[in-house]
Amino acid sequence: MSNPMNPKLGIAIRLHEAGSFTQAAMLYRELLRTEPRDADALHLLGVLMHQIGQPQMAIELIRCALQIHPHSGVYHNNLGNALLAAGLIEEAAVSYRAAIECAPEQPDGYINLGNLYVSQKQFVSGIRFYEQAVARAPSDRDAAMLLGIACLQHGEASAALDAFMRVVQLAPQHAASHLLHGHALVKCGQLSSAVRSFEQAVRLDPNSEEAHNCLGSAFDALGMYQKAGDAFFAAHLLRPDSVEYLMNLGLNMTRRKRKDGIELLDRALELDPAHVQAHITLAQILLTLGNYSRGWNEYEWRWRSSEFANGIRSFVQPTWNGEPLNGKVILLYAEQGYGDTIQFSRYVQQVVSLGGKVVLEVQPLLYRLLKDLPGVTICLRQGIDPLPYFDLHCPLMSVPHRIQTEGDCIPSPIALPSIRRREGFAANSQSMKIGLVWAGNPAHKRDALRSIPLRTLLPLREISRLTFVSLQKKIPHCDADVVSDFLMEQPLLVCNDFLDTAEAIAGLDLVITVDTAVAHLAASIGRPVWMMLPEAADWRWGLEGETTAWYPTMRLFRMTAEEGWECVVRRIYERLKHLV
Secondary structure (H helix, E strand, O other): OOOOOOHHHHHHHHHHHHOOHHHHHHHHHHHHHHOOOOHHHHHHHHHHHHHOOOHHHHHHHHHHHHHHOOOOHHHHHHHHHHHHHOOOHHHHHHHHHHHHHHOOOOOHHHHHHHHHHHHOOOHHHHHHHHHHHHHHOOOOHHHHHHHHHHHHHOOOHHHHHHHHHHHHHHOOOOHHHHHHHHHHHHHOOOHHHHHHHHHHHHHHOOOOHHHHHHHHHHHHHOOOHHHHHHHHHHHHHHOOOOHHHHHHHHHHHHHOOOOOHHHHHHHHHHHOOOOHHHHHHHHHHHHHOOOHHHHHHHHHHHHHOOOOHHHOOOOOOOEOOOOOOOOOEEEEEOOOOHHHHHHHHHHHHHHHHOOOEEEEEEOHHHHHHHOOOOOEEEEEEOOOOOOOOOOEEEEHHHHHHHOOOOOOOOOOOOOOOOOOOOOOOOOOOOOEEEEEEOOOOOOOOOHHHHOOOHHHHHHHHHOOOEEEEEOOOOOOHHHHHHHHHHOOEOHHHHOOOHHHHHHHHHOOOEEEEOOOHHHHHHHHOOOOEEEEEOOOOOHHHOOOOOOEOOEOOEEEEEOOOOOOHHHHHHHHHHHHHHHO
């Protein structure tokens, strides 16, 4: 072993640590000319070669050092790093395992193996090695941070949260620790706690545009749009050329009923004309503001996003672009949710008027409802029925773009064949029969802002001569004890598809609902619908007003920035009491 007091080696190490690689390399080589078996000099020169991008030379030097001292965990680790840089992944893994055998209580080998496996998307193995590193070095902040990041990438939000809690405890003044902790809290659905973590990250590092942006996103998910806007604006000021921050701020302005969000999205697209999410966000804003001609065009960018990638259909037949059909057979197919399919099936008649023979492919639960829709030649169950012959195809929600629908020429809702009323439920009641839907699809990314607790609707029970009927297919677990307070019948528990649901709705006098497929269905069969909307509603309901051109029998009850769902229910209470 080399003499640790060798002055030349000490000087070389100090130059190496200071970044003076050329001078350090010269000294290492001078030392090796006189002491060719100096293992430390061989190893450190190898590390330097790796640092300056010469992994093959690094590998040769460190292997020479290992011939002299084969049980050095540090040497094996650095050999693994050089092998990895050279693309020799399996050999690098062997070196890291050798490092662990030589120094089983040191965390470096476990961390390096964890890094290797995570880089190969082998998260289970990577997480296992990070856990072993943390077990051996509980106070190592970086090991806990790497464990948390890998757990987040693998979708293990709870484990990530535990890891980042450790990181925050180890480094309470480290802004990035709080930022990562906030990300894990968001994934666990703990948005209020996430806000506090992001706020702490901002306090510790006011110049972190990422922290401001994450804080804005957390406020946005809570429906706190003014605070979200302030945070997004701070991120934008710190990095004005960020397309993401321009997008977030522009969409936030629209949610706050401002109409200048378009300008920010236009600026974002000047910076990156091919930015897919910016085009989609612009489409949302334009459609919300009723600029349908440009909005439909921008909405076509959805097919380039990862969210819609699985819905792309590969046909040899060409896509229809709105030209006259002259008797050609065209396949129109559902692409998104049940409510979207119900809403946009109205365009079948428009396509027929252009000379098309329509083959309509819909989700199986909508098949019986839509199979006899006027203008439909053949109706198919998506994913079940084989496709017949057709000449052209078009996604259902692209038809408005193809025929250039403007806000003042929206077609009437689907003309469903006569829906018979379901017998049996609420049949003997002389009171007004009201269907209730208070919770939407929990998988919807903004469901927390669209759904409301059933308890919020309890004041409606005070109005006499009302019979309530639950139109929930599934009662949320948190509402199970409240349902009995309403004494509601639940006809959808025995409904198999949307035709059964339509028959249940047909016997009602009014449907009070949040933004769900049932709202589209009830309005399509002509039932009066009162829909409760969050402050930032979906684009199709616009920014303001009680009516919508999409459904003549629908009335919109909007939440405002100053009130919660309770105030919306109070307005419904007063309107309902007057109606009764």
